[in-house]
Amino acid sequence: MEEHYGARFFGEREAAVYEDHLADMFDAAVVTPIVETLADLAGQGRALEFGIGTGRIALPLAKRGVRVQGIDASEAMVARLRAKPGGKEIDVTIGDFSTSRVEGQFSLVYLVFNTIFNLITQDEQVACFQNAAGHLDAGGRFVVELTVPELQLLPPGQTINVIGVDARAMSFDVYDVVTQRLTSHHFVMSEERFSSYPVEGRYAWPSELDLMARLAGLRLRDRWGGWQREPFTSLSRSHVSVYEKP
């Protein structure tokens, strides 16, 4: 497993820098609205995070009183979760969230921070929806947070979209509109070295995800432009989609 996912994208090397490079994503201003919304959707039931990582969301959600479990392919990421206060109390299964089954039923399964795009084929993404649905109680919710593919920024023939450049780091997304493959390149520079952290993925439009949900017996209940439940519009750069098991 570590070979397949962790070593390619979230092995020891990536886990060692994850929280430094993404410090902004751990800010309370980012995390609190996510945790509040997920706690509200979980209600009195249990929550399962696909791609739990180092516990950015799971730990504060558990602290908020929700019983949380997780699945992640990366031992290295999960080791960091377990080393944090409260980390050992969260039950994490090492495995692929498109296929791994954990015991019990949940009122909420959630998959944040574009992580479903880490599945690089449509079949795997369809399987992920089916796996989420299989873990849900009737009335349970599957919540997916994703960026909207930035294809409107690309004229025909151009494949590269610059995400950000400063004196220390550069990030680019490279799109293949035939295969829907999306490679995010992150380059980080310091006095001593120049490091590259590529992440391979497959992008999908919200409508394709809705169809995957239907194949899994789920239906779209809400789509917001963000965690404050902002309206989703043609200008939204990301979406939070809430699917429900009837």
Ligand SMILES: C[S@@+](CC[C@H](N)C(=O)[O-])C[C@H]1O[C@@H](n2cnc3c(N)ncnc32)[C@H](O)[C@@H]1O
């Ligand atoms: C961008 S990190 C997000 C971690 C955490 N959810 C957060 O918001 O900080 C993606 C996580 O998903 C895990 N992951 C990626 N693909 C996976 C798969 N197919 N099965 C299980 N875990 C996977 C990675 O190991 C990593 O820990």
